[in-house]
Amino acid sequence: MPKYYRPTTRADALAALAEGGERARPLVGGTDLLVGLRHHTVEPDLLVDLKAVTDLPGPVVVTDDGVQFGATCTLGELVAHPVVREWYPALVEASVTVGSVAIRNRASLVANSCNASPAADTAPPLLVHGARVTIASLDGDRSASLDEFFLGPRRTLCGPGELVTRIELPRPGPGAGSAFRRLTRRRGVDLATVSVAAGVGPDGGLVLGMGAVGPRPLRTEVPGPVDLADDAALEEAVDRLVSVATPISDVRGSREYRLATLRVLTRRAILAAAARRNPREMAS
C-alpha cells in the first residue's frame, strides 16, 4: 500500500513530490488513480493529496482575460459556474458527459488531462478553447499549451516532482461559438468511442479537438472564413480537419467505424458551434 500524505501548503506538496520522484503521485478525486491502484496499473509508494493545500489557485477564477481552473476544481463546480457556462459551452457539454453526478463531484478537470487518456472527454473542448497549463516544481513554474502538454497515451509534459497548478482559458472573442459531440456504446458510464469539440472563431475559421481517434487528444484548425452554407466548402473543411486522426480498432469500435463517425460528429459539432455564434457581438 502506498503512503498517504495530505499537505496544507504548495511548498510541502512539491517537496514531497520531489523527494518521491517517480514513485510519488499527486491525488485529487482519485477516480482514475484509485482504479489504477486496484488494478495494479500504477503502483506508487506515495500519494500526495492536493485537496487540503490552501495556497493553490481557487477552483474557478474569472478575470478580464478569461478563466483559470485550479488543480482541485471538480467537473461539478465547473458545470455549475455561470460564466463558464456562458463562455465555454463545449467544455460544459463535455464535462456533463463524464461518469455520473457522483463522479463529477469528485473528478477534477486538471487531472482529466493529467491522466492523459486519449479519450478524456474534457480534452477536446479544452484544446478548442485554447487551454494553457501551468506546471510547478521546486525549480519554479512553467507554462505550455495543452496541445504541447499531451505527449502520448498516459504521457504528459508533467514529470516526476511536478504538478499542474492550473488550466487557463482565454476569453472567447466576439462572435465565437463552440459545441461538443460524443458517441458512446451506451448512455451512462462509458468512455467515448469518438468525441469532438468544434469552435468557430470570430473570423469564421474552424478549430477541432478530437478524442479517442489517436494516441492522444488531437487539435487541428482551418483558417477562416469557411462558408458553412456551402456544402462543398464544409465537406472540404471537414476533410482537412479530420485528416490527422489515426484511430485504432478496439472493443468500442473498428477503425473504419470511428473514421466514419468522426466525420458525422465533426460536421454536427461545427454547425452547432456556428449556431451559437452571438450575432450582436459579430456585428460590433
Ligand SMILES: Cc1cc2nc3c(=O)[nH]c(=O)nc-3n(C[C@@H](O)[C@@H](O)[C@H](O)COP(=O)(O)OP(=O)(O)OC[C@H]3O[C@@H](n4cnc5c(N)ncnc54)[C@H](O)[C@@H]3O)c2cc1C
Ligand atoms: C465510473 C467512472 C466513470 C468515468 N467516466 C468518464 C468519462 O465518461 N469520461 C472521462 O473523460 N473520464 C471518465 N472517468 C475518469 C475521470 O473521472 C477522471 O479522468 C477524472 O477527471 C480525473 O480526476 P481525479 O481528480 O479523479 O484524478 P485522480 O484520480 O486523483 O488523478 C488522476 C491522475 O492525474 C494525476 N494528477 C492529479 N492531479 C494532478 C495535478 N494537479 N498535477 C499533475 N498530476 C495530477 C494523478 O497522479 C493521476 O495519475 C470516469 C471515472 C470513473 C471512476
